Amino acid sequence: MAHVKPYVADAQVQASVNYPGELVEDWHDKAISRMGELLGKYRSLRVFMDACVHCGACTDKCHYFIGTADPKNMPVARQELMRSVYRRYFTLPGKLVPGLVGAKDLTKEVLDDWFSYFHQCSECRRCSVFCPYGIDTAEVTMAAREILNTVGYGMKYTNQILAKVQKIGNNLGLPGPALEDTLSGLEEDIEMDTGVSVKMPIDVQGAEVLLVTPSADFFSEPHVESLIGYAKVFHQAGISWTLSSHASEAGNFGLFNGNYEQMRNIAMRIRQAALDLGVKRIIVGECGHAWRVAYAFWNTLTGIGAGGDDPFSIQLQKQLDPRYRQPMHICEFTHDLIKRGALNLDKEANDHRIVTYHDSCNVARASRMGDMPGGQFIIPREIIKAVANNFVDMPMDTIGERTFCCGGGGGVLTDDLLEVRVKGALPRMEALNQVKENNKVNFMATICAICKAQFTKVLPFYGFDMSMVGGVHQLVSDAIQLGTKE
C-alpha cells in the first residue's frame, strides 16, 4: 500500500514542540526509560499491557483492519507492538525467556513498525467497546506516540499543527487581522442572503459567551456553514457572544500525541481568553476531540488552583444553572433554546434533504453531552429532527457508541496517509450506502470538523458527492427564520 506512513517531522517542527530534532543516538535507552515513566504514571497503561487474554473480540472491530485487511491493524496486534516490548523490559519472564513469552527487543525495525502502525490508529476507541476487559487501544497509541516523540521520531502533520496553534492561536496559522477580514466577509454574506445583519464578533470585552470552534469553521466548506448557523442562533436568542483572536481554535492535537503538557498549553489559551474578555461561559463548536478535551480534561488541566470564578473550575460549574454549565457544547446550547421555543424554525427549509447522522467517536464514546443519559446520542438527533422533516438513522451496529470512525481522526487526517484514510472510511461508507439505497439519504450531518474534512475528501472515492456532508448547524442555519423572534 502507498501512503501508509506519515512523514517524519523535521528538526524545526520538532524543536517548536520541544522534542529532539531527529532520532537521538541513544534512542533505545531513552524509549525504554520513557516507557517506564509512562507505565509508572498511568496505571491504566500497565493494566492494558497485562490484561489482554487474546480472546479476539476486538480483532475485526477496527475500521482500518476492515478497510486494509492488514493483520497489523487488528487492535490486539497494534497493542502487541508495545506489549511485546513491555514484556521484554518490564516483566521477569520476558527478561529471562523472551522467546517463550513473545517478548521482543526494541530494535529499529520495531520502532519503524510503531511509527507506521501507531499512526494508523485514529484513537477512536471503538475496539475498547467490545473488549471484555475494557482495554483501550487509544491510550496505548497515545503512549507510543509520546515515546516516539521523546526520542525525536515525531509525526510531521500533527506536530506542525501543534506548533502553529501554540504560536498563533489556531491550527491554520491564521493571524488575527486575516480572521477579522474573514468574519466581516461572512457577515456581508449573511446579510445578502437574509437581509438581516448578523454579527460575527471577535475580541468583544464583556460578552456573555466565548465561542471556541475549530478554525476550519472560518473558511472552508462545509464547515463555515455551521459557523453561520451558530451566529444565527446567538443572534435570534439575543445572547451576546464573541470569538477570540488569542484562542481561535477549539481543536487540541495535544490529545493525539498523548502529551498532557501540550494539551494544557492549548487549553490554557482558551482559559486566558475567557479571563481577559470577562465572559460568563465558554461554548465549544462542532469539533469532536475538542469537546472531549473540554469535557474530560479542562477542569484538571488548570491545576489544583482552579476554583471559584476560574472559567475551567468544576466548583463554578456546580454553582451554575445546569442550562449554563460549562463547558457547554454548541449542540447543548441550541437544543436548550429549541426546547424552550426560543428559536423560530422552518423545517420545510430542509425538505430537499433526507438526512442521516454520523456519530463522531470523541463525542459518542468519550464524552457526555447534556444531563440526560445518552445525551450525546439524543441531543444532535433531536436538533436535526427539529429542523428537518426527513431523518433516517444508519444501521444500529454503526451508531452511538458503536459508531465507526470517519477514518481521519487522531491525527490521521493527512494526505501522507490518504490510502489508509480512504480504506479506513469503508465501514462508514458501506453504512451510508445502505441508507442511500434504502431511504434515498442525500445528506450526512456530523458535529466534528475532522469528520467533515475527511468525508469531503473520501466521499468521491466511494461514488458519493462530497457536498453530501455538513454540520448539524448547517441544517439549523437553513431552517432558522431570522427577524421573527427577536
Ligand code: SF4
Ligand atoms: S483506530 Fe480505533 S478501533 Fe482501531 S485500534 Fe485504534 S482505537 Fe481501536
Ligand code: SF4
Ligand atoms: S478484546 Fe481485549 S482481551 Fe480480547 S484480544 Fe482484544 S484487547 Fe485482548
